[in-house]
Amino acid sequence: AQSVTQLDSHVSVSEGTPVLLRCNYSSSYSPSLFWYVQHPNKGLQLLLKYTSAATLVKGINGFEAEFKKSETSFHLTKPSAHMSDAAEYFCVVSDTGFQKLVFGTGTRLLVSP
């Protein structure tokens, strides 16, 4: 079964500093990987997805992630945090076939002024 592990439950940064949210995956196949963001009392918004094309994936709002097969990682980064980035971030792997999404436990990003 495919799974993801988000290595940090909380990450705190100052506005204007870089963001790194870490995710490792486990998959028997070439996986599809996603990062979703959830703001308080909101649904899930897709930030970016990897589907075996370029290993460096650019998403919305300045986020990007790099697929590293040798490390089974898919870390999310952003050069400069903004206050509006404060939210819960989920690393997600898709199961084969019918695309069941398997979510990590989430990382809460806190951004201080």
Place this chain on the structure above:
Amino acid sequence: DAGVTQSPTHLIKTRGQQVTLRCSPKSGHDTVSWYQQALGQGPQFIFQYYEEEERQRGNFPDRFSGHQFPNYSSELNVNALLLGDSALYLCASSLAIDRGQETQYFGPGTRLLVL
């Protein structure tokens, strides 16, 4: 372009009751998936509907059932509600032709509280 919509936004029920949640997929999408997100946790897959059939099911009891209509909209039904069913229920839609490369788009969710 209308996104995924869900109704109602909030719902309060008591133990033992039954509830129906509704979802309209993003325009042009034909596949609907349902997820349960308990407080402080990541969403868990309940089941997926395509061509009015349940295509895949997660580890949820038979109390959870669903339906997809010819217009691709979907319902999630939960019978004999338990306190532990309190959660945010998320609907996601996608396009079957993109299977293997598809992206699921999520609605805002229905927050269910069972007392």
